[in-house]
Amino acid sequence: MAWVSTLGTYWEPTLAHFLLLSAAVFCIGLVGVMVRRNAIIVFMSIELMLNSVNLTFIAFARYRFEMDGHVFAFFVMAVAAAEAAVALAIVIHVFRHKRGVSVDDLQELKY
Amino acid sequence: MGFWEPLFFWIFAFGALATSCAVIVMRNPLYCALTLIADFFCFAGLYVLLSAHFLAVVQILVYGGAIMVLFLFIIMLLNLRGKNLEPNRFQIHYVLASIAGVLMFVFAGWAIFSAVDMETVAEERAQYAECVEVVEEAAETEAVDDAEYGACVALVGEPDEWVPHRVDSQIPNLSADASEEAVEEEYVHRLRQWKAGTATPAEGKYPSFDPDRTFELPPSLEPDPEPADVVPGREGLYGTFKPVSMMLVNRFVIPFELTAILLLASIVGAVILAKRRVT
Incomplete structure (x- = not known):
């Protein structure tokens, strides 16, 4: 019954649990950014990564018995809100020009 | 920690993982947005488990409410269909990106588990439970081994200042078991230390630039004078609205104002970007 005590x-x-969970969600968001071609879903994946970073901040704040991490997570949320507003405005702009929101349509800046 | 708190941790953790995977797997952006809302709720539950009550509420209000309404609104407005959805066929970069993500997770897990030793955590927990028994038994019978009792009191504290289930783990073990009461007691203790001027800058709490110069606030901005007396009978402060806002208007006031400017600029930028023609 060794596995019961291990469990x-x-x-x-x-x-460590919270850090691992946060790393996993961050990696899922990273894969989403790399895989998806829809710009809106790419932004959602970025929100996912920001959230996992928030979880790390709050877990460390709890671990250290301090609240500085909460304030940082608060700022991250504010920046995410600002980012979402601008990003979605850009998405609308792109949709008007290209009739689509695929990031494959937006390769002019690459060259 | 008992039974229910870990259970809810696992529920929310697997919920967060499952909904995160759903966000990047679903083909229709509308379903992605809806699962992302569920994901944010799971994160809010995890914040509550970490005693970050204020941030849990903000998570639901700002992320689950404001930002996701914006996303859903844009998705409905664009009404993507047909060729604007991604092709429903296998592509090789799915595999490559997944391998890269798994490798990154393995790297992060290796970094975490090189710092954590779960056997030490288990030992510390067993030792703690044993000491709790010893101290409780001593309180009843008065007949115990003095040396053992002294060592145990050093670990778990005197019975009259009892803090249930507290383990002072050092950084290498990353365990940080502490009940809600223990977190709040420690936080109030630190606030008192800072108020009395005995907190050292090395503890990372409110350091001033010149360590010799005392850091004084106008009376209206002073933090809780005696945190225990603010809400009689309840010292629940950690993670609630009051200390977060105190920090926002005291120590972090400049980043706070800069965030306000950033939000204003982004509003103006969004309006200009989304307008058809700026005249």
């Missing part, structure tokens, strides 16, 4: 060790969440 018991990992059952209660510690800081």
Whole structure:
């Protein structure tokens, strides 16, 4: 029954659990940014990555018994809101010009 | 921590992972946005588990409310269909990107698990539970081994200033088991230290640029004079609205104002970008 005690060790969440979860969600968001061609979904993946970073901030704040991380997470949220507003305005602009929101249509800046 | 708190952690953790995967897998952006809302709710639950009550509310209001309404609004407005949706066929860069993501996760996990030792965590927990038993038994029977009792009191504290389930782990173990009460007690203790001027800058709490010069605030901006007395009978402060706002208007006032300017600039920029012609 060694696996029961092992499971018991990992059952209660510690800081490492939160960090691993946050890393996993960050990597999922990263894959989304690389894979998806729809600009709106790329922005959603970026929101996902920002959220995972917030989770890291808050987990470390709790671990250190301090609240500076909460303030940083608050700022990240404010910046994410600003970013979403501008990004979606750009998406609308692109849709007007190209009749589509695929990032494959936007390669002029690459060359 | 008991049974329910870890259970909810696992529920929210797997919910967050599943909905995150759904966000990047779904073909229709509308479904992506809806699963992303579910994801934000899972994150809000995790914030509550970390005693960040204010941020959990802000998460739901700002992310789940404002930002996602904006996304849904744009998705409905554009009404993507047909050739504007992504092709429903396999592409080789899906595999390559997934491998890159998994590699990055393995790297992060290696970095975390090189710092954490779960066996030490288990040992610390067992030792703590044992000491709780010893101290409780001593409170009842008065007949115990003095040396053992002293070591145990050093770990878990005197019975009259009892803080349930607190383990002071050092950084290498990354365990940080602490109940809600323990977090709040520690936080209030730090606030008092800072108020009394005994907090050292090395603790990272409100350092001033010149360590010899005391850092004084106008009375209207002073933080809680005696945090325990603010809400009689309840010292619940950590993660609530009051200390966060105190920090926003005290120590982080310049970033706060800059964020306000950033939001204003982004509003103006969004309007200009979305207008058909600026005249």
